[in-house]
Amino acid sequence: MAQVEIDIEKASVEQTLYAKVLEKGMYIGLLTLFITFLIYVLGLMELKIPMSDLPKYWQMSASEYLHAAGIGDGWGWVTLLGYGDFLNFLGIALLAGVTIICYIAIIPALLKKNDYVYAGIALLEVIVLSLAASGILSVGGH
Amino acid sequence: MKNWGGILCVLFGAFLMLILLADPSFASDPAAAAPTVEHAWWFWPLILFIATFVMGIFAVLGGVGGGVLFVPIVSGFFPFHLDFVRGAGLLVALCGALAAGPGLLKSSLASLRLAIPVALIASTCAIIGAMVGLALPTNIVQIFLGVVIILICILMLTAKKSTYPDVQQSDKLSSALRIYGVYYEDSLGKDIDWKIHRTPLGLLLFIGIGLMAGMFGLGAGWANVPVLNLVMGAPLKISVATSKFLLSITDTSAAWVYLNKGCVIPLMVVPSLVGIMLGSFIGVRLLKVAKPNIIRWMVIVILAFAGLRALLKGLGI
Numbered sequence: 001m002a003q004v005e006i007d008i009e010k011a012s013v014e015q016t017l018y019a020k021v022l023e024k025g026m027y028i029g030l031l032t033l034f035i036t037f038l039i040y041v042l043g044l045m046e047l048k049i050p051m052s053d054l055p056k057y058w059q060m061s062a063s064e065y066l067h068a069a070g071i072g073d074g075w076g077w078v079t080l081l082g083y084g085d086f087l088n089f090l091g092i093a094l095l096a097g098v099t100i101i102c103y104i105a106i107i108p109a110l111l112k113k114n115d116y117v118y119a120g121i122a123l124l125e126v127i128v129l130s131l132a133a134s135g136i137l138s139v140g141g142h
Numbered sequence: 143m144k145n146w147g148g149i150l151c152v153l154f155g156a157f158l159m160l161i162l163l164a165d166p167s168f169a170s171d172p173a174a175a176a177p178t179v180e181h182a183w184w185f186w187p188l189i190l191f192i193a194t195f196v197m198g199i200f201a202v203l204g205g206v207g208g209g210v211l212f213v214p215i216v217s218g219f220f221p222f223h224l225d226f227v228r229g230a231g232l233l234v235a236l237c238g239a240l241a242a243g244p245g246l247l248k249s250s251l252a253s254l255r256l257a258i259p260v261a262l263i264a265s266t267c268a269i270i271g272a273m274v275g276l277a278l279p280t281n282i283v284q285i286f287l288g289v290v291i292i293l294i295c296i297l298m299l300t301a302k303k304s305t306y307p308d309v310q311q312s313d314k315l316s317s318a319l320r321i322y323g324v325y326y327e328d329s330l331g332k333d334i335d336w337k338i339h340r341t342p343l344g345l346l347l348f349i350g351i352g353l354m355a356g357m358f359g360l361g362a363g364w365a366n367v368p369v370l371n372l373v374m375g376a377p378l379k380i381s382v383a384t385s386k387f388l389l390s391i392t393d394t395s396a397a398w399v400y401l402n403k404g405c406v407i408p409l410m411v412v413p414s415l416v417g418i419m420l421g422s423f424i425g426v427r428l429l430k431v432a433k434p435n436i437i438r439w440m441v442i443v444i445l446a447f448a449g450l451r452a453l454l455k456g457l458g459i
Contacts, residue, residue: 011248019248022243053183054407063404088408089408092408117318121258121259125261128395135402137273
């Protein structure tokens with residue numbers, strides 16, 4: 001097989017686009033996480049779990065903790081965003097979600113280049129990450 | 143300049159003292175864990191912040207990811223349950239990768255074209271790994287974690303690196319996917335063209351890497367780099383940068399599983415994140431004056447110690 005000719009530009013359009021979306025999402029996510037954490041530790045909002053109780057919970061398994069603290073799994077934290085401790089999950093979810101947005105952003109750029117294989121792989125990745133985020137994939141706690 | 147060596151030795155000693163003072167028996171079983179309640183709520187997050195700050199320094203100087211130090215050390219010597227440690231470890235590794243990603247992509251050191259197919263396999267397997275890891279009894283995961291950490295130490299001691307691997311010809315798959323590129327090599331002052339080979343084997347290996355990343359909450363840079371560099375033939379800089387970027391995708395998938403299963407406690411995650419980030423910032427500044435070999439040995443010693451501790455904990459010894 002003939003050796004591949006190397007002629008692509010240093011950073012492709014989709015790579016540059018991915019980087020830009022990732023950069024913005026990362027900054028927004030980190031900023032949100034730090035602001036909400038300050039709100040949490042400064043006690044500016046009511047807490048679902050008092051900080052003094054946390055040492056009791058962090059020694060339990062996650063399933064025991066959810067049961068003992070009366071918290072639902074999956075996206076159950078969304079209903080608790082009014083509490084200072086659960087407000088932190090907003091920043092965490094943003095950081096965990098930015099990659100999905102990056103992939104969605106590059107699909108049109110790939111299609112425009114007729115790069116259907118990579119557009120397909122990117123779409124599959126969006127499905128995989130969305131499935132993970134959805135909470136549909138469930139396992140029994142130990 | 144010479145004082146930096148002394149400071150690093152003091153930091154290393156202080157770090158060992160810190161993790162030894164954090165009585166290991168606290169975390170081994172619920173009955174033994176009871177004494178930790180005597181501490182104020184802020185005690186362990188503060189110790190965690192200090193420990194992760196030191197970890198951040200040593201991670202940069204030792205050339206390893208923060209996640210690979212975080213999980214074995216924190217699960218071995220802190221009172222937190224392994225579920226929360228893995229959740230925090232994934233988020234620490236994820237945030238580090240997200241922060242580094244844009245710069246690496248813009249400079250063309252990380253290759254999106256190389257990462258996309260690899261990431262699909264690794265992230266899918268990371269979800270499976272996370273689900274298996276959360277379903278297995280904690281002691282079993284702890285035993286596997288200990289074994290993996292000890293294997294990582296062996297890998298760090300024995301693995302070779304190739305700055306510019308000799309790839310005579312691209313394989314069919316990488317040619318079809320057009321996985322190749324060019325980057326500017328500062329040390330040589332010229333553009334370097336690169337391509338890869340043995341793509342099917344590399345992709346197969348990423349199945350295992352994804353599974354381990356998800357199961358143990360470890361950043362998988364320690365495995366990504368050798369596969370990309372030695373197996374697939376990507377230049378070392380491309381391998382390191384693409385590996386770092388890859389973690390932002392692999393860890394995202396596993397992080398969602400841990401988040402949905404309630405394995406995230408913000409009071410653990412944020413101090414760890416800030417600690418690692420600040421430590422990495424200092425580490426980068428110390429990089430110019432530190433002796434990499436000595437630091438690498440220190441990291442291997444700490445990791446081996448933590449791996450052994452995880453193994454013994456899992457075995458109930």
